[in-house]
Amino acid sequence: MHRRTFLQTLGVTASLALSSRADRLYATESTAAMPDLVAVKNGEPEALFDRGIEALGGMGRFVKKGQTVVVKPNIGWNAPPERAANTNPRLVRRIIEHCLQAGAKEVYVFDHTCDAWRDSYRNSGIEQAVKEAGGKIAPGHSESYFQTVAIAKGRRLREAKEHELILQSDVLINAPVLKSHGGAKLTVAMKNLMGIVWDRGEWHSSNLHQCIADFATYRRPDLNVVDAYNVLQRHGPRGVSTADVANMRSQLLSTDLVTVDAAAAKLFGVDPDTVDYIRIAGEMGIGRKDLENLQIQRITL
Amino acid sequence: MNQRWLKKIRVVAALVFLALSTLLFVDFERIGATPAATVAIYPQFIPSLLTFSQTLAWGATGFLAVLILTLLVGRVYCSTICPLGTLQDLVIRIADRLRPPRRVKFRYQKPHNRLRYGLLALTAGLLLGGSALALSVLDPFSNFGRIAGDLLRPLYVAVHNGVGQGLEMLGSYGPFPLQWKMPPLTTLIFPTVFLLGLAWLSAVKGRLFCNTLCPVGALLGLVSRFALFKIRIPKDACILCAKCSIHCKAGCIHLKTKAIDFSRCVACFNCIPVCEAHGIGYARSIPSPRPPLRPGEKGVSRRALLRGATTALLGLTGLAGASDSAAKPHNRTPTTIANPSPGPAAPPGAGAIARFNDLCTACHLCVSACPYGVLQPALLEYGLSGLLQPRLDYATGYCSYECNRCGQICPTSAIAPLDLVAKQTVQIGVAHFIRANCIVYTDHTACGACDEYCPTKAVHMTPYRDGLRIPEVREKLCVGCGACENACPARPHRAIYVSGHSVHQRAQRPVVKPLEAKDQSEFPF
Structure with a gap:
């Protein structure tokens, strides 16, 4: 056994022990006692996630034995991990490991990328991370994978073509990276869901912010994990160089994607109400952005 | 002297080069960054020559290797390395399957020296004068690339993605679909017409393209005149069974004189295994007096070459002027x-x-x-x-x-x-x-x-x-x-x-x- 594989197994076993402990701890509590938002900082991506998911009741709360899981990171751009244009591959790997430990049958990872998908999957480091963790990297670059669904509660967006994996999987874990965005100001959890849609180009020409909020009414992810380890502070969503990146070593976890977006906005340093789709989503009642009234668990490692 | 193994080696080598070149053009992602791509591209004559003229790099010496090979044993390039040559051989095989069997596959053809050397001079002249137009139109590697990349690739992508979709229904991802973006359809006219013309020509006349229009064939033809080893008919052993001549797709074996026009021989070695006297094959070339010209046949005179070059230069000035304003x-x-x-x-x-x-x-x-x-x-x-x-x-x-x-x-x-x-x-x-x-x-x-x-x-x-x-x-x-x-x-x-x-x-x-x-x-x- 290679040393690295050994260490990985060790880490996995350790966290398995941790999460089973967490299961025991929370076994008697109802989910109502769970925090609405967990914010972790001052750690590496793996450690942040281990503590964050533990505080949310462990992965066993979201993934049951034999279920299929789809993890949707941001793999939009042909850029290396240090540029923070995509979700950190180390976080993606850790999420998959937790899912498999919780008994997931399959863990799929995909994105409908902006740059050429092959380059983006590869250079983001995510393809390799997924393979090493035992997940399956799935394609998202061909219209044949997408099916039209109705957005019943949409105001502007009435239908969208959604990736079949989202329709078929039991669990959806949304794993965006927090970064600045030229068009939408900020991209976090709701905006990341544009990557499970085929015909998103039309959103740009028909009120982008309303469309993003509308689509969030369709299927709320079971879990949102916001990667704020490296944060692209400007020139997003693509970034120009590593000079645009701040090492914030943080992570946010929540089942509510409006909550997690509002918290991410504050972490980024902008008022959530100045990001139109967050404001609209709050008004539409898709989720809660009144952080002051929510139960937040703050963890500093 | 038994050299029948030569043909077997030629067929295997040709298929390897054809497969690699085709894969390179239809599925670049698969082998583009591997040594296989280098194997396929390095010995391609025109690309290597043009790169060498720019870089003088070791990696671009493929054309020199081909020249040396030709000086040794003739136009092996045309029978093994050139994917367009092997493509023509495939067309001939397929045509043979489709048409009624015939005893006489090919006949001796007169050389078209003025045409082939004229085109060679025109191509070279245009190139020196700063236009690759003639090369673009005639270069065998580039023509093969357009056939494989422009015409075959969409078909390959469709089949590849069909298989992928089938596997996906069985519940597994991969091979992931390839993408193909449609070029302007007008740009497909040239490769389509070229392919149809080439297929017709090779089915009817064998490797006539290589001995008339192809500038690489013409140049290597000139070089192979001086080859150290040439395929020869031993005059005493020959029983005039004519098998060599009717199997020669270059049409370069003249039975009456028992002479082979080695400048047109594409080194396919098809004549060797069919020879009933087991006589035809490579022999050390000995300087011999020029064979007398047959009536109605003209050798390449210095004058013809000169005439070709002049035509080329005339064409060049016209074109250069035209391209200057438009380009x-x-x-x-x-x-x-x-x-x-x-x-x-x-x-x-x-x-x-x-x-x-x-x-x-x-x-x-x-x-x-x-x-x-x-x-x-x-x-x-x-x-x-x-x-x-x-x-x-x-x-x-x-x-x-x-x-x-x-x-x-x-x-x-x-x-x-x-x-x-x-x-x-x-x-x-x-x-x-x-x-x-x-x-x-x-x-x-x-x-x-x-x-x-x-x-x-x-x-x-x-x-x-x-x-x-x-x-x-x-x-x-x-x-x-x-x-x-x-x-x-x-x-x-x-x-x-x-x-x-x-x-x-x-x-x-x-x-x-x-x-x-x-x-x-x-x-x-």
Whole structure:
């Protein structure tokens, strides 16, 4: 056994022990006692996630034995991990490991990328991370994978073509990276869901912010994990160089994607109400952005 | 003397080269970065020669190896290395299956020396005078590339993706679908007509293309006249069974004189195993007196060569004049809502369009290799001298800031290999913004798709009104990648478009300012 594989197994076993402990701890509590938002900082991506998911009741709360899981990171751009244009591959790997430990049958990872998908999957480091963790990297670059669904509660967006994996999987874990965005100001959890849609180009020409909020009414992810380890502070969503990146070593976890977006906005340093789709989503009642009234668990490692 | 094994080796080698070359063009992703690609490209004569003329690099000495091989044993290039040659052999085999069996497969053909050496001189003359047009049209490797890359690739992609879809129904992903972006259909006319013509010619007349139109065949024909070993008929052993002649797809075996025109022999060795006397085969070439010319047959005289060269030069001056005015694109400032037709953009590494037009033989390997689908064959965008050469078509894709594959793979170095850092400051054109077309202006809604995709932030958003932001172009930072034009959702006329430079410029590197430090000691919520 290679040393690295050994260490990985060790880490996995350790966290398995941790999460089973967490299961025991929370076994008697109802989910109502769970925090609405967990914010972790001052750690590496793996450690942040281990503590964050533990505080949310462990992965066993979201993934049951034999279920299929789809993890949707941001793999939009042909850029290396240090540029923070995509979700950190180390976080993606850790999420998959937790899912498999919780008994997931399959863990799929995909994105409908902006740059050429092959380059983006590869250079983001995510393809390799997924393979090493035992997940399956799935394609998202061909219209044949997408099916039209109705957005019943949409105001502007009435239908969208959604990736079949989202329709078929039991669990959806949304794993965006927090970064600045030229068009939408900020991209976090709701905006990341544009990557499970085929015909998103039309959103740009028909009120982008309303469309993003509308689509969030369709299927709320079971879990949102916001990667704020490296944060692209400007020139997003693509970034120009590593000079645009701040090492914030943080992570946010929540089942509510409006909550997690509002918290991410504050972490980024902008008022959530100045990001139109967050404001609209709050008004539409898709989720809660009144952080002051929510139960937040703050963890500093 | 038994040399029947020669044919077996030839068939295996030819199939290997054909398979590698085909795979390279239809599925670049699979072998493009492997040594197999080098094996397929290194010995290709014209690409290697053109690269060597630019770089004098060891990696481009394939044409020298071919010349040495030809000086030893004749035109082995034509029977094994050249994928277009093997393609013709395949056509002959398929035609033989389809038609009634015939005893006489081929007959002796008269040489068309004036035609083949004239075309060789024309091609060389045009090339020296600065136009690769004749090469583009006649070079066997480039013609094969257009057949495989332009015509076969879409079929391959369809079958590949069909299989992938089948596997997916069985519940497993992979092989992932390949993408193919349709080129302008008019650019498919030439390869289609060429393929049909070539198929007909080879089915009826064997390797006549190689001994009339192909400039590489003509040049190697000249060289093979001086080959150390040649295929010969031992006059005393020959029983005149005629098997060699009726199996010779080059039609170069003249039975009456028991002579082989080795300059036209493509070294397929089909004559060797069929010889009833087991006589025909390689023999050390001995300087012999010139065989007397048969009546009605003309040798290559010095005068004929001279005449060919003159024709070539005459053609050259006409063409050079024509291409001069047409090949130089001019940038027009947009004044109306409809985009002015912008100058064509050549791939980074082309340097200047005039240089690029001189070196590119339009093999379309870069078109196959480009993962972004931005490289598409031009029709007359560059003018006649750039016929079928690749240009950047921003409607089908954009040039990725992180990609330099086209220069790495270009077999003729028309697209010079640039390392990624150097490539990122080459300005192949400049983006122009038409405010009146912009969705922010027309629909009064947020967009910013161009800014999202811009790798250097040459396109950036500036305050507009009511909190909206509208794009602005900083030309100095623009590399002309066209990501903005490709992403712009405005129709029918986009709000931002790239106009190519006739001579590539240098873009400024984006200025790197440090971020303002933020207090991160407390959670802000």
